Amino acid sequence: xxxxxxxxxxxxxxxxxxxxxxxxxxxxxxxxxxxxxxxxxxxxxxxxxxxxxxxxxxxxxxxxxxxxxxxxxxxxxxxxxxxxxxxxxxxxxxxxxxxxxxxxxxxxxxxxxxxxxxxxxxxxxxxxxxxxxxxxxxxxxxxxxxxxxxxxxxxxxxxxxxxxxxxxxxxxxxxxxxxxxxxxxxxxxxxxxxxxxxxxxxxxxxxxxxxxxxxxxxxxxxxxxxxxxxxxxxxxxxxxxxxxxxxxxxxxxxxxxxxxxxxxxxxxxxxxxxxxxxxxxxxxxxxxxxxxxxxxxxxxxxxxxxxxxxxxxxxxxxxxxxxxxxxxxxxxxxxxxxxxxxxxxxxxxxxxxxxxxxxxxxxxxxxxxxxxxxxxxxxxxxxxxxxxx
Ligand SMILES: Cc1ncc(COP(=O)(O)O)c(C=O)c1O
Numbered sequence: 001x002x003x004x005x006x007x008x009x010x011x012x013x014x015x016x017x018x019x020x021x022x023x024x025x026x027x028x029x030x031x032x033x034x035x036x037x038x039x040x041x042x043x044x045x046x047x048x049x050x051x052x053x054x055x056x057x058x059x060x061x062x063x064x065x066x067x068x069x070x071x072x073x074x075x076x077x078x079x080x081x082x083x084x085x086x087x088x089x090x091x092x093x094x095x096x097x098x099x100x101x102x103x104x105x106x107x108x109x110x111x112x113x114x115x116x117x118x119x120x121x122x123x124x125x126x127x128x129x130x131x132x133x134x135x136x137x138x139x140x141x142x143x144x145x146x147x148x149x150x151x152x153x154x155x156x157x158x159x160x161x162x163x164x165x166x167x168x169x170x171x172x173x174x175x176x177x178x179x180x181x182x183x184x185x186x187x188x189x190x191x192x193x194x195x196x197x198x199x200x201x202x203x204x205x206x207x208x209x210x211x212x213x214x215x216x217x218x219x220x221x222x223x224x225x226x227x228x229x230x231x232x233x234x235x236x237x238x239x240x241x242x243x244x245x246x247x248x249x250x251x252x253x254x255x256x257x258x259x260x261x262x263x264x265x266x267x268x269x270x271x272x273x274x275x276x277x278x279x280x281x282x283x284x285x286x287x288x289x290x291x292x293x294x295x296x297x298x299x300x301x302x303x304x305x306x307x308x309x310x311x312x313x314x315x316x317x318x319x320x321x322x323x324x325x326x327x328x329x330x331x332x333x334x335x336x337x338x339x340x341x342x343x344x345x346x347x348x349x350x351x352x353x354x355x356x357x358x359x360x361x362x363x364x365x366x367x368x369x370x371x372x373x374x375x376x377x378x379x380x381x382x383x384x385x386x387x388x389x
Contacts (some may be wrong), residue, residue: 016285018348027053028367028374030353033200038355041378043365046186046218046331049245049287051367056286057248064282069216071278072263073271083281086288090227091240094259098252101133102217102243105253106137107240109213110136110154112255112264113178116211119156121177126162128188131179131215145187163194172204178211183229188217189358190310190333195233202235211238218331222246222291224369225301225329232328248283252276303334303372304329310379318386323360332364346385352378
């Protein structure tokens with residue numbers, strides 16, 4: 001039996017596997033067992049910010065695992081604190097709860113809202129948002145394809161139509177506990193929340209006192225060219241959920257809140273066995289240093305602008321094939337006028353890994369270490385494919 005037959009035998013069939021047997025990764029490249037090299041412009045779904053086998057991550061993880069791989073959260077450790085203090089600093093927040101994943105960070109946020117606002121208060125998210133697969137997060141993942149069949153979902157959760165100010169004004173009131181949103185939607189097709197929507201939402205927050213929770217699980221940690229995607233707007237969220245890139249490829253997530261919310265969970269009210277694992281934190285610390293202190297985020301901002309300009313020029317060249325180019329930094333989306341899966345397949349044949357989301361949007365999420373010449377290679381192939389389809 002080959003690997004793919006064994007996979008069918010062994011696993012529940014939740015994933016559409018890519019027909020590739022990876023043997024190793026290095027920088028922005030993955031190598032298969034035949035030695036072929038693939039340029040990864042998907043980064044393990046926005047996780048591998050520093051690419052594969054980054055020497056500083058390898059060193060930090062190796063050192064930490066030699067000391068202790070796990071301690072229960074009954075102990076405090078330097079590595080967990082070094083990581084958390086730095087994360088809080090760049091997030092402009094005061095207190096953290098560390099988790100293993102994004103969905104678990106969202107669950108923590110939901111539990112926090114319930115404690116603060118009571119069981120009847122509504123928690124909203126935006127249509128097309130993705131917040132995770134566990135029950136609370138799924139209840140806020142406003143896409144039928146993920147929710148269907150899992151009803152009944154968490155009560156008192158609902159959707160506000162993306163960027164629809166009227167819907168926001170109609171739904172939000174004194175019984176609103178929170179709105180959680182991706183300021184740059186990933187899975188939903190690289191959609192930016194409008195300034196108008198954000199301004200109205202923050203005015204309503206003044207009036208009604210609900211929480212605004214920024215889901216920066218995909219669009220955080222420098223990916224958009226600023227630390228978190230809400231930093232592009234002039235307001236402060238009441239909580240941030242982060243994950244994916246923050247663990248440098250190891251499982252790690254976080255709920256971050258201001259000091260004013262520090263007493264929301266009393267002793268023992270919330271917890272996790274693995275959350276804030278020291279090895280993950282050691283890797284995460286390297287990510288934070290590289291992204292925020294060693295110039296990577298500024299590089300992403302500059303190169304992301306260049307990348308988008310090239311894609312916009314492509315749109316001008318092929319207006320009948322490209323509907324729009326969206327996003328910021330290294331989180332870009334090219335909406336095609338046709339289903340994009342064939343383009344992703346052709347990129348794959350040319351040994352470039354990418355992704356199509358929402359049927360027509362080519363989602364581009366290269367590692368943050370990607371350089372100009374890599375972008376040029378991608379764009380040359382992408383334009384070539386567009387010309388031929
Ligand atoms: C914006 C956003 N929120 C939440 C999640 C869930 O994170 P995880 O898969 O780590 O549970 C994801 C995952 O893709 C995401 O993109």
